[in-house]
Amino acid sequence: MINIVYCGSSSACFELDGNTSYYSERRYSVQVDGAELLSSQDTNVFSLFGLEPGRSYDLTVRFEDGGEEPVRFATQRETCCVNVRDFGAAGDGVHEDTAAIQAAVNFLPEGGRLCFPAGTYLTLPLSLKSHITLDLDQGAVLLGSTDRERYPIIPSFTADPVTGKETLQAGFEGQEFPCYQSLIQASYAEDIAIVGRGAVDGSGQNGDWWGDFDSFPAKRPRVLFFNRTKNVTLHGITVKNGPSWHVHPFYSQNFAMLDCFVTAPKDSPNTDGADPESCDGVDIIGCRFSVGDDCVAVKSGKIDMARKYKTPADHHAIRNCLMEFGHGAVTLGSELSAGIRNLSVTRCYFRQTDRGLRIKTRRGRGRDSIIDNVLFDNIRMDRVLTPIVINMWYNCCDPDRYSEYVWCRDPLPVDERTPRMGAFAFRNMECTGAEVAACYIDGLPESPVDRVELENITVSFAGDAKPGMPSMRNHNEARCRLGLYLENVRQVRVKNVKLSGVEGRALTAEHCGDVDAQDLEEN
DSSP, X not given: OEEEEEEOSSEEEEEEOSSSSSEEEEXXXXXEXXXXXXXXXXXXXXXXXXXXXXXXXXXXXXXXXXXXXXXXXXXXXXXXXXXXGGGTOOOEEEEEOHHHHHHHHHHOOTTEEEEEOSEEEEESOEEOOSSEEEEEOTTEEEEEOSOGGGSOEEOSEEEOXXXXXXXXOOOBTXXXXXXXXXXXXXXXXXXXXXXXXXXXXXXXXXXXTTSSGGGSSSBOOOXXXXXXXXEEEEESOXXXXXXXXXXXXXXXXXXXXXXXXXXXOTTSTTXXXXXXXXXXXXXXXXXXXXXXXXXXXXXXXXXXXXXXXXXXXXXXEEESOEEESSSEEEEEOSSBTTOEEEEEEEEEEEESOSEEEEXXXXXXXXXTOEXXXXXXXXXXXXXXXXXXXXXXXXXXXXXXXXXXXXXXXXXXXXXXXXXXXXXXXXXXXXXXXXXXXXXXXXXXXXXXXXXXXXXXXXXXXXXXXXXXXXXXXXXXXXXXXXXXXXXXXXXXXXXXXXXXXXXXXXEEEESOSEEEEEEEEEO
């Protein structure tokens, strides 16, 4: 069955049903109204661009080994489409196009689309408004200026001069901070789409963004930042070379990334792929990530922001994605003080990331930092050093990261600063070429992980495996070919798990409550 994921005015996204991770079981071609538009496709998600607004199409997916499936769909209507060059944009990568692009955005009526033909559009930060579409043709690049002094600094919040009411404007790594305006930014807006096979390049590789950024007067910009928005869709675009994180939806609702590519060099600092923070309703489907930090990191702020705004991360679905060369493929935390709930990661493929499914928190995140109802299902991993990590001793990103409060292994009093981990299910996973550990779960003695299920999982270790740290915590030890390691977990369920190449015991359960292991094989 072919599912319609998205239909805009000029593009559409589709997903094949099945059980495979990212790549489809069979190659296929795509015909639209009798003409072949895509040939020899091999991914579960595919897209069409350059469609006409407000009309119906007949699509047929034809599989190379026989069989076909028809789909009828209709694009949305639009009020108008304008060319950014008509507003004076040069698109030559030399002349700055900020004023021309912003004028075109400001001109667009509700339901309008701004088209960027092939070319390089050098620009300073841009602000978007509601009910518009940016359409980047193949070969179109929005290139961020390297002139940091000309990037506006956005305050963390503004206060009404009459009422004193605060309006949240900016934040980074779970705290309210003044930030350089992001290259493309929307605040308190809705119904925005950025589509096409073009790119948005943050120029992190060209300026000083990856240098001594701790000395900057504000936090680095993201490539795309959406603050308190609703119904935002990114479809098909490439986002690359971010000054810091690439895509940052912030306290937003109904955000979607579909068939996008996010990329930065492996050694670029803190260049996370997508970091939805305190959002409700996030879909990341059919995307590819290859970055210098976590590919996708779901967050909900540190303890002060959590107390102030009380907004958890809720209803997130990450599906049919390919993650490469990141610290973690899919990460929860560590800024999760308002909690994370109702999240699923399914049909994904992780390749050569340090960790696969990575959950991280620490003392000090607070009693509202509850992670619960989390499912990881149908995941394939290749050369991922440690496929599964739950770490409640994370020692980064805070001034007290090396304090005794963070690293003390003795049980401490449970108070308003104590985090909690709920139920996690890891199912139907095939992991080849692991090196450090198959699974490393390390809860707090005063706040153990509630429940961990490991079912239908195979992990084989690389013949040339090297020791490494399974998690980022103080006083940790390097491990190599470690099996299933769980400490401070109330309930453990292991069923049909096969490990190959383990050194030592297949299962180590320290200070765990109810442990039930069935069909655990080692060879």
